[in-house]
Amino acid sequence: MTDQASNYDLHSEDIPSPDDWGRLGGSAGIAQPKLRSAFADTHPLVEMGFFVMVILLAALFWHPVTLSISFVSALGYAIRLKGWAALRFTLAALLPMMLVAVAINVLFTHRGETTLFYLWDDNPFTLESLLAGIAAAEMIGTVLLWFVCYNAIMTSDKFLYLFARLVPALALVISMALRLIPRYRVQITRIAEAQAAIGRGLGTGKVWVRARNGLTILSVAITWALENGVETADSMHARGYGLAGRSSYSIFSLDRRDKLLLAALAYLAAVCSAAIGFGIIGVEFYNTFSINPLSPLTGLVYALFTIAHTLPLLVDGYEALVWRSLRSSI
DSSP states (O other): OOOGGGGSOTTSTTSOOHHHHHHHTOOTTSOOTTOOOGGGGSOHHHHHHHHHHHHHHHHHOOOHHHHHHHHHHHHHHHHHHHTTHHHHHIIIIIHHHHHHHHHHHHHHOOOOSOEEEEOGGGOEEEHHHHHHHHHHHHHHHHHHHHHHHHHHHOOHHHHHHHHTTTSHHHHHHHHHHHHHHHHHHHHHHHHHHHHHHTTOOTTSSSHHHHHHHHHHHHHHHHHHHHHHHHHHHHHHHHTTTTOTTOOOOOSOOOOHHHHHHHHHHHHHHHHHHHHHHTTSSOEEOSSSOEEOOOOHHHHHHHHHHHHHHTHHHHHHHHHHHHHHHHHHHO
């Protein structure tokens, strides 16, 4: 089952309009006006491998330089995919969350040898706890931004293609869960507009009336989500999804470009892991902050980290140059 649109009942009004596909993440065969990335046209194995690599590196290795590289790369690619709305999301949602993470660490962790000043009850405010809190906050922001990019690139048909043969039931459940939130947002907007048309909108009446109207909208949306989940499961069961020996059509093929990208990902992931494992780049926050000094070797590692995290932007840039060259030769 590879076509996302076939998960809908053809006689249902739930079929998304072309404008909705941009909000739902789209499909490989559907126009996606908000998605202008050549990396999204690569093989799903390349895309999944990239996001697994960058998310694991950010979550497990709290190095100030590599986290900064990952954060800037994730923000740049999010802006590439979502426009400047990604920057507004960062300023409005991520930055307060990151500041809270820093505050929690410095208020409850007092380890470190460099005391800047004292808080209440003579609790020291240390430079080491501040730097560790900044690293933790940057990790949170980086991982969330990469998941924003993941949701824009990895559609449900790609996820099913990768995991349907291995764990068909789990792949279907995860795929439905990943697309539930964007579809739920679209549907709840439709329900709210329909309720407002009959005088039961969120801005009609007194406070208790608006609250009741909101609960009605939420109840209808939850009912729709449950019914749609049951209908999707029945539809997939009727198509023989998950049966042994069942053949399926796939629009994805591993071409030469995808093989080169997979090889590059494997090489970059191996180099980054080896650099961490052998201590070429390392950091200690407690009790004294220390970081490996900059050298030609560490500079090379940082450059490879940059290439690894900007791979989607490099692919987009290469495709843009090829397209410009073809246009200029006409």
